[in-house]
Amino acid sequence: MxxxxxxxxxxxxxxxxxxxxxxxxxxxxxxxxxxxxxxxxxxxxxxxxxxxxxxxxxxxxxxxxxxxxxxxxxYPPTLHPDDLLMKAINRSWIEFCNNISLYTFQLTIKEKKNDFEGTLKALLSDFDMVEDYLKVKPFFNGDQFSLVDSSYAPVFQRLEFLAQIYKPIIITERHPKLTQWKDNLLSLKAVKRSTVAEIQNLYYQLLWTRQGYISQFLSEREYGKRSTKSFY
Ligand SMILES: N[C@@H](CCC(=O)N[C@@H](CS)C(=O)NCC(=O)O)C(=O)O
CATH class of the missing domain: 3.40.30.10 (Glutaredoxin)
Structure with a gap:
């Protein structure tokens, strides 16, 4: 195949x-x-x-x-739990991640500081709910990597890129288990191999193109003059 x-x-x-x-x-x-x-x-x-x-x-x-x-x-073995209720719960949290992905995208396009901060607040309160559910040793379900892990890792990577130019977003004080889960996922070989090597720079170029509030934290020298706005 x-x-x-x-x-x-x-x-x-x-x-x-x-x-x-x-x-x-x-x-x-x-x-x-x-x-x-x-x-x-x-x-x-x-x-x-x-x-x-x-x-x-x-x-x-x-x-x-x-x-x-x-x-x-x-392609077995499955990355879902065998227990059907657990499997359904995993799918629920994968669905929940769509909302989190949307907020993460919106952080890159919101133009006003207030709107950016409002989105960040909504994102963090979604993370409060994940934090309440999480067990994390070391993955979402415990020892076994799952499709929930595949779904959240890209968001964690982007929030880490944003944190590097803005300020820490996922922090131990508020989200201790989530922070640990994020770090576990970002150090995984499968996650590191899942994008092009230059992803961080590419992501910053996209931020620059989108011209949201967050783009002011990028250096103009590196990314050029403020350009016509575009998503891609
Ligand atoms: N729900 C879709 C979302 C996919 C998605 O939004 N992809 C974006 C790129 S990251 C896209 O292709 N956008 C093109 C467009 O909206 O025209 C999925 O999970 O596959």
């Missing part, structure tokens, strides 16, 4: 899938597209015009959570 992942280099949803593939040691091809100027072939096969797509022997699957479930079913 030949797998091809269609990607945009800085996309956290593609990265969820790449982490699962890397963690399971599955061979796959990857094709990067420019979302600001998507190729015709991509428009023709992507129902939502979004990445990731997984092309399995010519057949297209879309939506990162669905792609991860497919990979998990086809």
């Amino acid at each position: 030949r797998l091809k992942l269609v990607s945009f280099k800085a996309c956290p949803f593609v990265q969820r899938v790449a982490i699962t593939l890397e963690y399971k040691g599955i061979d796959y091809d990857i094709e990067y597209i420019d979302l600001a100027n998507p190729p015709e072939w991509f428009i023709a096969i992507s129902p939502l015009k979004k990445v990731p797509l997984l092309i399995v022997d010519g057949t297209v699957i879309f939506e990162s959570a669905v792609i991860n479930e497919y990979i998990d079913e086809v």
